[in-house]
Amino acid sequence: KQEVTQIPAALSVPEGENLVLNCSFTDSAIYNLQWFRQDPGKGLTSLLLIQSSQREQTSGRLNASLDKSSGRSTLYIAASQPGDSATYLCAVLLSSGSARQLTFGSGTQLTVLP
């Protein structure tokens, strides 16, 4: 069974700092990996999606990397802003059989202090 772990569970940084969020997964047979952002009382917003054949994806100040063989992904946020405060979740899409379900990590709660 696929397990997804995110470390740390919570992170607080001053504004302007660059930071890295970590995600690890136990089964490397994945189709893709997604990073989501969740604001309080809201649903999930997809930030970046990396296919299993890719090493990284970039969107603005965000950069996500994927090392499938080691079962790891990182989300790099450059020049953090208070508006980046949210919970960040990673999720992997399995490639076995006909299943198309995402397995989520428990998230990292990020607070960027002004």
Added chain:
Amino acid sequence: DAGVIQSPRHEVTEMGQEVTLRCKPISGHDYLFWYRQTMMRGLELLIYFNNNVPIDDSGMPEDRFSAKMPNASFSTLKIQPSEPRDSAVYFCASSLKQGDSNQPQHFGDGTRLSIL
């Protein structure tokens, strides 16, 4: 473009009552997913549909839970009878065909369910 629309946003009811959660996916999306989020267990997939057909319902916790998708633009998740341990935020998500594996799932804002 309208995103995934869920209703109601909040539901408070007494145990034993029937609860129906509703979802309108993004137009043109082939897949629809129902998730449940709790502090203890995080986000869990309950069931998903492809072209209105249930594909995997192994995440549905018990027979009190049922889901339907009568057409491409509407799905319901029903709990009957409801119990306090069903209290959670229930999310609906939709995505385009995932055959090429590069289509993200788009989530609604969720229904916060409280069973007293």
